[in-house]
Amino acid sequence: MQDIVNFFLDPTHWQGDTGIPNRLLEHLVISGAAILAATLIAIPIGLYIGHTNRGAGLAINLANIGRAVPSYAMMVIPLPFTLSLAPVLGYSPTFGLNFLPVFLAMTFLAIPPLLVSTYAGLRSVDRDLVEAGRGMGLRERQILNGIELPLASSIIIGGFRTATLQVIATATIGAILAGGGLGRFIFDGLNQGLAGRASIYAGAILVSALAIGVDLVLALVQRRLTPIALRTTATRGRRGSARLPSGDDGAELPASA
């Protein structure tokens, strides 16, 4: 226990490239980049198929396939290509070894929960409301922005939460490819045998705190975005007096992290 406290008290662990702040920054940069890329891909597609209900079967099936791929497998599959493309495209081999494959894997893994939740969120909106909007002469874009998106936003954020959780966990494993991030404390510790115990624990604590902290923040955002009428029933359900939730088909859970 004491050695773990000492690890955090040691000022050398708070500075330089291998210090906690820089490792945290690396973790946040790669996670943020992947989440951003996945959002830019998944949300527009999800909005399109949710609004038009066109191509839903195909998109959901593709998302299900993506969900079955193990994250560790996903980051090594692009590895030979990201390595051999380095001289061709002019990025450094290190970038092709430890940033690009992990980034690609994380993006790929974050797309299914985002896509499925965006689609499911839009489909959860009462069709009568959409028809009423149409009857009032709203344009399709106005219906999407003014009716469907606000009502679907809490479900979409639910998918965003899942995706973020998965991405943070995958970034931890990604450190095995000699990359940065908080996972490095764990791998460096594992390589040092008994002496690495403090580093392993520090890494595990940091990355768990990050995952739980980010999830809590997003949970608050999700609550805020839930329309008030829906919020009261949800709270009642949570207290357990009225009814238990109707369960899920896993739409909001990641395959593996």
Add this chain to the structure above:
Amino acid sequence: MIEGQPLIDFGWIAGHLESIGQRIIQHLQLTIVPLVLGIVISMILAIWAVRQRRAYGPITAITGLLYTIPSLAAFAVLRPITGLSLLTALIPLTTYTLLILFRNFVAGFVAVPADVLEAAEGMGYTRRERLLRVELPLAVPLMIAGVRLASVTTIGLATVAAVLGDTFGGLGQLITEGIQNFFPTKYLLGAALSVVLAFAADYLFVRFERLVTPWAHARAGGR
């Protein structure tokens, strides 16, 4: 990758079929044991939560918290405690199945209409008989959906367990050794096999669900 090396060395694969088979068997063990443990624990928790609804919130909160911890951190934390024993891999792999299984098991029970329960009671079923003959069969589709999801998740997480050392084996070990030796054949094979295993498990449970609940698909024309 070393210059001039082929991406996939089929000769190596042909010469190592036995050890590759061994890794697959290890991986199946790493998947099946936690899955069975998880099903037993979740079933007990679900039955409890359905009867004592107050328990639902706390159980979801705790299993949810366990689920949030990144897998590598969980494996790493246990290693100094349980050492290089299989427990180090099996404990987190089991706890990761709990949230999914518990939620779907409860959902399965809740999906049973109140009328049906009342009818069973009217027919003189005891609480136990009602659970075994009415509630469980009707809850099966959602429960299998949960097991299906949990199995795919566990197959994925089991590859990460290999990061901790050879003892845990499994297909993740092929990936880790392949990366360390700059040998693409090995890590690509490990990755491909784990993907195949995940798809196979997914497909198997879809078939299984149709097999045990023919009534759920009869109307849809055997969809």
